[in-house]
Amino acid sequence: MIDIKLLNRDFDGVTQMLKRRNVDTQLLEELRSVHQVFKAVKQELESAQATQNEKSKLFGQYMKEKKDITELKAEVEANKLLITQKQELTRLEEEKLNTILTSIPNIPDEDVPVGEDEDENVEIKKVLEPKSFSFTPKEHWELAENGWIDFERGVKVAKSRFSVISGMGAKIERALVNFMLDFNAERGFGEVSVPVITNRASLMGTGQLPKFEEDLYKIEGEELYLIPTGEVPVTNLFQDEIIPLNELPIKMTAFTQCFRKEAGSAGRDTRGIIRQHQFPKVELVSITSAQQSDKVFQEMVECASDMLEALGLPYRQMQLCTGDMGFSAARTIDLEVWLPGQATYREISSISNTREVQARRAKIRYKDGKKNLLVHTLNGSSLAVGRTMVAIMENYQNENGSIDIPEVLKPYIK
RNA sequence: GGAGAAGUGGGUGAGUUGGCUGAAACCACAUCCCUGCUAAGGAUGCGUACCCUCACGGGUACCGAGAGUUCGAAUCUCUUCUUCUCCUCCA
16 A cells, blocks of 8 residues: 555656556546545544534533523534535545555565566576586476375365375475574574464455455455465564564564465466465565665575575576566565476565555554654565475486485484 | 453553543653752653644544444443453363
């Protein structure tokens, strides 16, 4: 949700910035005019309410002084009607306002490259040379014949895009989670364990709702949803709070399962566990002041990057262009890991600074002296665990189909 | 799941025969004064959001949430959520 005051103050500037994300200028014009109408109507409402308060006070006086109240009563009654009308009007305008407001994506940072889609993302750097194989490297689902991943049984107990990890695969998955959490802890990210089901308010707070409902699993009969990412519960931990400045930045890490319907992804990545309805992920979330946010963003990018390096997985950093960024993000850096089986880099982490956008929705503020300011919220995967396992399988495979285990994971595997 | 009790500002906690209470008091906190030594005393300020105003200042809403009764509700009614206690149940 963008800052409506900023839009009013600098309409052309905001319009320019949002144009880079293909937001229709006309929509912004409409937003501005709806806001004007809303303010006007609300003011009329408030002045009618002020009258009502005044007259009601008089009423008490008259009663005490035993004065005649029939005239006053008539006035007050008429005014009451007016209030009801204005209330209805105000409600309608506010609804319109919110509908537009919640449908506008975040303003990209000025230095974010403009582009249509992922083809125009900009590579920042490549780290670690993909190793060359003396044989044709297999894809992870072929390697999974070693028993690490059981696709059929996943489908049996649930449906397609679910799988079962077993044996050494399961041990590695668990080792990865522990390794990641420890790694993050060392860099100052405090561990939290949170609900994987959240309410509507939380999903509104981080921007998944109202626009992306079709990709969420909803609990039948309740206003509850399975989380599509740990970002939702962790960020919303501070929903509606005012945090003292000296407690910032708050840096957290959490391991959760994530659930996505993958609506609109039919036919993509149908083999393997790259795209599942349920997947484990270790998440990083930070809550910072405006001044801290760039620095912490960098720390998060480094944290995830160094983790890949520690695991010995070749990757590249990509700066997403305006067209490829998520709805709430002002800037995003994706980490893409090298998959020898596919001979391509695939997303394994995505780190975003949403600036004030989520904070405004979730009402997360901090107190700087006497002022209450919106925090900046940042989130990023500290690697998707499933995809990390895929990367390990493919990068550490031997010709006979066996898979070596990265050094850093060995202490975690008994 | 069943039966009771309760939900007020950062905290404790008044207010529940409806109007003068957005809300006493105390604590905490902030600034200033006094004092002078590791403590104390005094003054003032101290919720959130939106709107009007260059500013001083003013308006509206909010006493868990939503709806209702009323000229007027923190105070009455209904719904709902949460917490606590007692059962029941359970990893």
